[in-house]
Amino acid sequence: MSPEEFRRWGKQVVDWIADYRAGIESFPVRSRVAPGEVRAKLPERPPERGEGFDAVLRDLDEILLPGVTHWQHPGFFAYFPSNATGPSILGDLLSSGLGVQGMVWATSPACTELETVVLDWLVELLGLPPHFRTDAAGGGVIQDSASSAALVACLAALQRTGEDVARRGITRRHTLYVSAHTHSSLERAARLAGIGADNVRVVDTDPDTLGMDAGHLDELIAADLASGAVPTMVCATIGTTSTTAIDPVREIGEVCRERGVWLHVDAAYAGVAAVCPELRWINDGVAEFADSYCTNPHKWLLTNFDCSALWLADRAPMIEALSILPEYLRNAASESGEVIDYRDWQVPLGRRFRSLKLWSVLRWYGAEGLREHIRGTVALAQEFAGWVRDDPDFALLEPHPLALVCFWPRYPDLPVEEANARTHRVLDALNDSGDLFLTHTKIDGRTLLRLAVGSPATERRHVEAAWDQIRRAV
Numbered sequence: 001m002s003p004e005e006f007r008r009w010g011k012q013v014v015d016w017i018a019d020y021r022a023g024i025e026s027f028p029v030r031s032r033v034a035p036g037e038v039r040a041k042l043p044e045r046p047p048e049r050g051e052g053f054d055a056v057l058r059d060l061d062e063i064l065l066p067g068v069t070h071w072q073h074p075g076f077f078a079y080f081p082s083n084a085t086g087p088s089i090l091g092d093l094l095s096s097g098l099g100v101q102g103m104v105w106a107t108s109p110a111c112t113e114l115e116t117v118v119l120d121w122l123v124e125l126l127g128l129p130p131h132f133r134t135d136a137a138g139g140g141v142i143q144d145s146a147s148s149a150a151l152v153a154c155l156a157a158l159q160r161t162g163e164d165v166a167r168r169g170i171t172r173r174h175t176l177y178v179s180a181h182t183h184s185s186l187e188r189a190a191r192l193a194g195i196g197a198d199n200v201r202v203v204d205t206d207p208d209t210l211g212m213d214a215g216h217l218d219e220l221i222a223a224d225l226a227s228g229a230v231p232t233m234v235c236a237t238i239g240t241t242s243t244t245a246i247d248p249v250r251e252i253g254e255v256c257r258e259r260g261v262w263l264h265v266d267a268a269y270a271g272v273a274a275v276c277p278e279l280r281w282i283n284d285g286v287a288e289f290a291d292s293y294c295t296n297p298h299k300w301l302l303t304n305f306d307c308s309a310l311w312l313a314d315r316a317p318m319i320e321a322l323s324i325l326p327e328y329l330r331n332a333a334s335e336s337g338e339v340i341d342y343r344d345w346q347v348p349l350g351r352r353f354r355s356l357k358l359w360s361v362l363r364w365y366g367a368e369g370l371r372e373h374i375r376g377t378v379a380l381a382q383e384f385a386g387w388v389r390d391d392p393d394f395a396l397l398e399p400h401p402l403a404l405v406c407f408w409p410r411y412p413d414l415p416v417e418e419a420n421a422r423t424h425r426v427l428d429a430l431n432d433s434g435d436l437f438l439t440h441t442k443i444d445g446r447t448l449l450r451l452a453v454g455s456p457a458t459e460r461r462h463v464e465a466a467w468d469q470i471r472r473a474v
């Protein structure tokens with residue numbers, strides 16, 4: 001593809017994206033295709049001869065688009081949002097255009113240095129502690145996902161217990177602590193790090209707040225110590241995936257400090273809310289106690305997937321665990337010790353120029369624009385929660401401090417199993433309508449509907465229409 005051909009098709013692709021986004025409400029939010037339907041329409045064999053890009057765009061429209069769930073649709077209330085905004089898409093396009101592989105500083109200095117600056121900016125924007133900054137002992141790095149962030153934190157935690165993760169591997173039995181509401185990626189991290197799922201302890205939660213019980217955590221750690229294990233990492237969650245419950249980080253942190261256990265804080269969804277000073281209470285205890293902290297701009301902070309920010313209070317154990325220097329990557333800059341090589345801060349070697357999209361977002365919106373987005377979505381969710389609370393046919397899960405509302409239709413005459421089945425039928429009918437997409441969770445045996453407001457395209461009228469439809473569906 002010559003530069004002139006690229007220019008021509010590139011303009012068409014940008015027009016395609018702009019048209020798609022402008023007309024997104026005309027699509028059913030959740031794809032309606034059956035399993036295998038998309039695949040059956042695609043040729044079995046790759047083309048022998050090259051085709052025009054018009055053929056690619058035609059198949060995108062005709063074959064792929066029906067199999068797409070429209071995450072940017074204003075009626076998308078499922079899971080958590082995965083914002084993809086104009087500036088982030090353009091920033092990502094620029095990253096693709098540069099085609100840089102930033103594994104070490106020397107392979108593209110700007111790729112490393114912009115990432116350092118942008119993550120230091122985020123420390124300030126989110127009111128995180130200054131020791132997370134790269135000019136202190138800590139530092140931030142962009143990971144592909146919160147799952148990778150958890151694995152990196154886990155490897156650093158193992159290293160800090162005195163294991164020589166890089167050379168000897170694990171020599172003792174280690175334990176990791178979560179609650180029943182912790183994200184499954186922590187168990188994954190334990191498996192991948194060689195700790196093993198059987199050494200993941202599930203700490204009790206408070207029945208009202210669903211937050212981790214720090215007293216029970218301390219008991220479990222004491223029992224593990226008595227049995228000769230090495231308590232290695234606790235994961236506290238700020239905003240669980242299921243209900244946005246918040247673990248008491250300060251109390252958990254005190255236990256971790258006392259026991260010398262690494263505290264990882266998973267704020268994948270909720271952490272970015274701290275861009276608003278009035279929501280910074282969610283991070284209480286992080287500054288004093290967190291050894292690592294993760295939040296995903298790719299969920300609620302207007303930056304397209306993938307962009308997960310991980311900070312460490314002290315980067316040394318992570319680098320000891322992960323640094324590697326094959327001959328073919330030796331270079332004067334790395335050996336000078338004056339530069340950061342982010343390949344030592346993550347599992348893969350290679351890395352994209354991801355900071356470009358985050359930088360584009362921060363510059364386009366400014367702190368004010370980011371706050372407006374968080375406040376706007378929180379306000380819509382709170383208004384929705386108010387409607388649910390006032391309707392005798394529904395029950396509302398409290399608290400709901402952010403932009404996720406969990407609720408359920410009351411079927412007072414039905415046993416819980418039947419009520420759950422009915423709730424599922426309501427959910428299916430709503431999602432089949434194509435106008436909105438909700439997901440569910442289960443708390444204490446009861447199926448709850450989850451409505452997460454998060455798209456910048458979602459206006460009050462969309463939330464109102466959703467409520468109207470939900471009320472009529474039960």
Ligand SMILES: *Cc1c(COP(=O)(O)O)cnc(C)c1O
Nearest residue numbers: 145146147183240241266268269
């Ligand atoms: C979404 C989520 C994750 C996983 O995030 P990925 O970036 O998709 O790996 C982890 N923890 C919590 C609390 C989440 O909400």
